[in-house]
Amino acid sequence: MTQKVVVVGAGPVGSLAALYAAVRGFEVQVYELRADLRDPDTIPLNFSKSINLALSERGIHSLRQTGLSNLADAVLAETFPMHGRMIHVRKNGEYVRQPQIYDARGRSLLAMDRTGLNKALLDQLEAMPNVKLMFNHKLVGADFRKKIAWFEHRPKSAEEQGDEFEITFDLMIGADGAHSAVRYHLMKFVPMYFKQEYIDKLWCQFHVPPAPDGEFRIPSHYLHIWPQDESMFIALPNLDKTFTATLFLTRKGFEELDESGKVVEYFDKKFPGVVPDLITEDDLRKQYASNQHLPLISIKCTPYHYGNSGVIVGDAAHAMVPFYGQGMNAGLEDVRVLFDLIDKHPNDRSKALSEYTKERTPDAHTINDLALGNYREMASDVKKPLYLLRKWIEEQLYIYIPSAGWATQYSRVTFSNVRYSEVQRLAHHQAKILNRVVGLGFVSALVSALWFVRSGRAQRAKMRILLLISVVAQKLQSLMKN
Amino acid sequence: MTQKVVVVGAGPVGSLAALYAAVRGFEVQVYELRADLRDPDTIPLNFSKSINLALSERGIHSLRQTGLSNLADAVLAETFPMHGRMIHVRKNGEYVRQPQIYDARGRSLLAMDRTGLNKALLDQLEAMPNVKLMFNHKLVGADFRKKIAWFEHRPKSAEEQGDEFEITFDLMIGADGAHSAVRYHLMKFVPMYFKQEYIDKLWCQFHVPPAPDGEFRIPSHYLHIWPQDESMFIALPNLDKTFTATLFLTRKGFEELDESGKVVEYFDKKFPGVVPDLITEDDLRKQYASNQHLPLISIKCTPYHYGNSGVIVGDAAHAMVPFYGQGMNAGLEDVRVLFDLIDKHPNDRSKALSEYTKERTPDAHTINDLALGNYREMASDVKKPLYLLRKWIEEQLYIYIPSAGWATQYSRVTFSNVRYSEVQRLAHHQAKILNRVVGLGFVSALVSALWFVRSGRAQRAKMRILLLISVVAQKLQSLMKN
Numbered sequence: 015m016t017q018k019v020v021v022v023g024a025g026p027v028g029s030l031a032a033l034y035a036a037v038r039g040f041e042v043q044v045y046e047l048r049a050d051l052r053d054p055d056t057i058p059l060n061f062s063k064s065i066n067l068a069l070s071e072r073g074i075h076s077l078r079q080t081g082l083s084n085l086a087d088a089v090l091a092e093t094f095p096m097h098g099r100m101i102h103v104r105k106n107g108e109y110v111r112q113p114q115i116y117d118a119r120g121r122s123l124l125a126m127d128r129t130g131l132n133k134a135l136l137d138q139l140e141a142m143p144n145v146k147l148m149f150n151h152k153l154v155g156a157d158f159r160k161k162i163a164w165f166e167h168r169p170k171s172a173e174e175q176g177d178e179f180e181i182t183f184d185l186m187i188g189a190d191g192a193h194s195a196v197r198y199h200l201m202k203f204v205p206m207y208f209k210q211e212y213i214d215k216l217w218c219q220f221h222v223p224p225a226p227d228g229e230f231r232i233p234s235h236y237l238h239i240w241p242q243d244e245s246m247f248i249a250l251p252n253l254d255k256t257f258t259a260t261l262f263l264t265r266k267g268f269e270e271l272d273e274s275g276k277v278v279e280y281f282d283k284k285f286p287g288v289v290p291d292l293i294t295e296d297d298l299r300k301q302y303a304s305n306q307h308l309p310l311i312s313i314k315c316t317p318y319h320y321g322n323s324g325v326i327v328g329d330a331a332h333a334m335v336p337f338y339g340q341g342m343n344a345g346l347e348d349v350r351v352l353f354d355l356i357d358k359h360p361n362d363r364s365k366a367l368s369e370y371t372k373e374r375t376p377d378a379h380t381i382n383d384l385a386l387g388n389y390r391e392m393a394s395d396v397k398k399p400l401y402l403l404r405k406w407i408e409e410q411l412y413i414y415i416p417s418a419g420w421a422t423q424y425s426r427v428t429f430s431n432v433r434y435s436e437v438q439r440l441a442h443h444q445a446k447i448l449n450r451v452v453g454l455g456f457v458s459a460l461v462s463a464l465w466f467v468r469s470g471r472a473q474r475a476k477m478r479i480l481l482l483i484s485v486v487a488q489k490l491q492s493l494m495k496n
Numbered sequence: 497m498t499q500k501v502v503v504v505g506a507g508p509v510g511s512l513a514a515l516y517a518a519v520r521g522f523e524v525q526v527y528e529l530r531a532d533l534r535d536p537d538t539i540p541l542n543f544s545k546s547i548n549l550a551l552s553e554r555g556i557h558s559l560r561q562t563g564l565s566n567l568a569d570a571v572l573a574e575t576f577p578m579h580g581r582m583i584h585v586r587k588n589g590e591y592v593r594q595p596q597i598y599d600a601r602g603r604s605l606l607a608m609d610r611t612g613l614n615k616a617l618l619d620q621l622e623a624m625p626n627v628k629l630m631f632n633h634k635l636v637g638a639d640f641r642k643k644i645a646w647f648e649h650r651p652k653s654a655e656e657q658g659d660e661f662e663i664t665f666d667l668m669i670g671a672d673g674a675h676s677a678v679r680y681h682l683m684k685f686v687p688m689y690f691k692q693e694y695i696d697k698l699w700c701q702f703h704v705p706p707a708p709d710g711e712f713r714i715p716s717h718y719l720h721i722w723p724q725d726e727s728m729f730i731a732l733p734n735l736d737k738t739f740t741a742t743l744f745l746t747r748k749g750f751e752e753l754d755e756s757g758k759v760v761e762y763f764d765k766k767f768p769g770v771v772p773d774l775i776t777e778d779d780l781r782k783q784y785a786s787n788q789h790l791p792l793i794s795i796k797c798t799p800y801h802y803g804n805s806g807v808i809v810g811d812a813a814h815a816m817v818p819f820y821g822q823g824m825n826a827g828l829e830d831v832r833v834l835f836d837l838i839d840k841h842p843n844d845r846s847k848a849l850s851e852y853t854k855e856r857t858p859d860a861h862t863i864n865d866l867a868l869g870n871y872r873e874m875a876s877d878v879k880k881p882l883y884l885l886r887k888w889i890e891e892q893l894y895i896y897i898p899s900a901g902w903a904t905q906y907s908r909v910t911f912s913n914v915r916y917s918e919v920q921r922l923a924h925h926q927a928k929i930l931n932r933v934v935g936l937g938f939v940s941a942l943v944s945a946l947w948f949v950r951s952g953r954a955q956r957a958k959m960r961i962l963l964l965i966s967v968v969a970q971k972l973q974s975l976m977k978n
Contacts, residue, residue, distance in 0.1 A: 154636070193683070193684065198680060201675070202675065205694035205791040205793070206692070206694070207692070207693045207694065208690070208691070208692045208693075209690070209691040209692075209693075210688070210689070210690045210691075211689045211690075211691075212687035212688070212689065309687040311687070
């Protein structure tokens with residue numbers, strides 16, 4: 015008998031999970047709380063509730079692994095490559111832009127519109143005979159032992175009561191986001207470690223129109239960053255020559271801006287080259303007032319499954335802050351890993367799901383932590399000379415010793431499919447080696463200096479040199495550890 | 497206009513919150529998911545889902561502060577005092593029982609049946625003209641901005657769809673337990689830090705009948721403990737001369753017992769004096785098989801409120817493991833603190849609720865941590881001589897220097913209404929003083945010993961004494977730190 019897979023959530027991750035299930039011949043039903051975003055009446059989710067995306071290797075690989083040859087290409091056709099960051103800062107009062115290339119071997123991040131990706135996946139799904147798509151359906155209950163769930167069809171406003179009905183399933187996949195209802199019901203069946211926290215940064219999105227000549231207003235192939243430590247402004251290019259920009263700022267910072275109304279002054283001071291080159295004063299004020307100021311949540315939990323009947327993927331399992339650009343990619347990768355394990359254990363779904371939890375928990379927790387830590391890199395480190403020095407050293411190793419498999423953590427996260435937990439292990443390993451190398455240099459410097467001192471002349475000056483060498487070596491070591 | 501207070505959850509904490517609201521003249525509605533436990537057809541919650549209680553000062557004080565003079569007395573009449581712990585262990589192969597008094601000034605913990613407390617509160621509520629009690633009602637949604645909520649009336653089985661209806665409220669108090677629906681909906685309106693974890697101990701309850709002569713089978717005025725480090729068996733007395741006993745054991749331990757079926761052998765080995773004195777072999781096997789093996793959850797979150805319209809109390813805000821006997825007491829204290837603040841800010845509910853969050857968060861987090869730490873005290877430390885020494889020293893200080901306000905952490909948690917966070921601060925402060933005192937003793941011992949050594953005779957032996965003094969002093973210091 016054909017197994018029935020119910021997917022809750024028709025965002026990119028849920029849609030991909032449904033596709034993976036469909037190509038395997040399962041009977042697939044997809045339930046989505048919101049309206050169909052392909053419907054012209056639907057307000058695009060993209061501009062009100064999600065930062066636009068940077069698709070990278072893990073996401074692309076997961077799209078390719080569906081086996082649907084045209085899917086990945088159709089999606090890639092809608093992306094816009096970003097070769098590096100462009101840092102916008104004032105140095106000695108001068109406004110400067112510093113490009114920083116992402117990958118010494120030329121690989122790029124791909125900027126893309128969340129809605130575009132979602133539409134492509136939904137169109138594919140719609141074309142499959144064994145898939146049923148249901149929008150405006152809310153999960154109101156699930157019994158993972160009896161494999162029964164209850165949905166409510168909400169055709170009109172969110173507050174009206176709709177029809178409730180019961181369905182059965184063999185496997186329910188929860189891809190219903192950070193505030194997952196599937197996870198909420200799953201928790202009643204399995205003792206789950208769960209932690210959510212909101213970081214002290216809110217975000218507000220801005221639309222940057224094309225220039226009067228119809229072109230991009232600033233160099234297009236970059237992820238633009240205005241790093242200001244406690245705040246940050248970024249801009250990602252879109253295919254239509256616009257940018258989608260985001261302001262990140264502490265809650266208190268937003269409150270102060272709300273009170274003073276001095277948004278333009280704030281941008282003038284902090285983010286050189288934005289007003290009026292990217293956005294006019296009026297438009298900035300208007301968008302700041304009308305676009306929501308939204309919180310950023312970080313979620314860790316485990317296990318991700320119950321028995322052989324329920325599993326969560328994507329933000330439902332590990333919503334993360336957006337600073338490593340991996341949230342969506344990790345979600346798409348979840349789907350690939352999940353179905354690899356389902357294929358590996360065709361007659362033991364319990365085993366497949368428990369292996370999924372076992373493999374995916376350390377990986378998701380790792381990228382979650384890296385994402386939290388990466389705010390500092392984006393908003394502060396990128397403008398510091400020592401950061402640039404370290405980046406340069408690592409790039410040289412990467413380029414000149416490729417045989418050693420040397421690679422930065424960033425590059426492994428972004429341009430490979432190596433498990434996140436393994437990436438971190440490798441990064442620690444490399445840091446150790448670098449430390450030893452630097453340490454060795456330090457020891458020989460120390461020995462020669464001591465010898466020099468013993469030889470008797472001008473001891474004080476020599477001791478100062480010694481001290482300096484030691485300080486520099488230590489600084490390098492602490493840099494390498496990161 | 498009379499304000500409408502909706503309480504979700506009619507357990508002891510919810511019922512007390514409703515009473516506090518009712519005596520203040522609010523219009524009160526109480527919605528409870530389960531059936532009325534006073535109904536003879538209702539299966540008592542107590543014996544399937546909750547460890548019985550140890551009522552202590554905070555709980556009693558909160559009952560008294562309702563202003564209903566007969567309430568606390570009616571409740572207290574149903575309690576059974578426990579003057580101390582009775583430790584059951586084998587020493588050199590001999591089965592021994594060691595009583596350990598709780599309080600040098602003679603105060604007791606009060607064992608009580610959760611259902612009894614709940615019934616007393618519900619009876620009081622029912623007698624109030626401005627209270628409406630509604631059982632079998634499930635909260636399905638809440639909008640804390642518009643102050644509207646949706647409930648479903650579930651008259652029959654949990655799976656059937658009942659009638660859904662809408663109500664309005666001025667203030668919703670969520671007292672609906674660890675898996676709180678109010679908290680779930682509150683989270684959609686306020687960015688909430690939330691963490692839940694299950695500790696690696698499950699529990700299984702056992703009923704110990706009276707002896708054939710109708711009396712208690714073991715000394716009645718004690719909380720009996722069989723401490724076995726990774727497992728623990730406890731028994732609390734009931735008014736009807738029975739004991740309610742609980743086995744705590746790791747998940748793996750339970751699985752091994754399930755597999756081997758050697759429950760009686762396990763009890764024989766670990767818990768001397770239980771089989772067959774308290775419970776027969778057959779009965780133990782039967783109860784082990786039929787009574788559920790349940791997990792223990794620990795929850796921390798903050799904030800506890802949204803605006804002026806929603807707040808959570810009790811387990812919904814801070815479910816804790818049962819090892820400090822404070823879960824219920826902390827919940828009842830929540831209610832007292834909440835209404836103290838509501839009284840303090842009669843015209844500013846937002847302020848009252850935000851002060852509640854501000855005051856209660858550190859207190860709840862503290863008792864939560866103490867409860868987690870207390871498993872070790874109950875299951876291991878109580879049988880160690882050093883623990884007994886420390887207890888003895890502290891009791892002497894407590895008895896002989898009452899003017900200094902010296903008290904143990906346990907006694908302040910259990911027999912006072914001092915804020916939990918303040919209790920911890922005081923405990924750290926006392927530990928510092930004790931350390932100094934012990935340190936001072938150590939220094940003088942050291943000085944005299946050194947003088948002795950300098951005087952020249954038998955240096956080696958003297959050095960050994962010195963070492964011994966130092967070891968003992970350090971041991972004492974580390975004990976005092978706890």
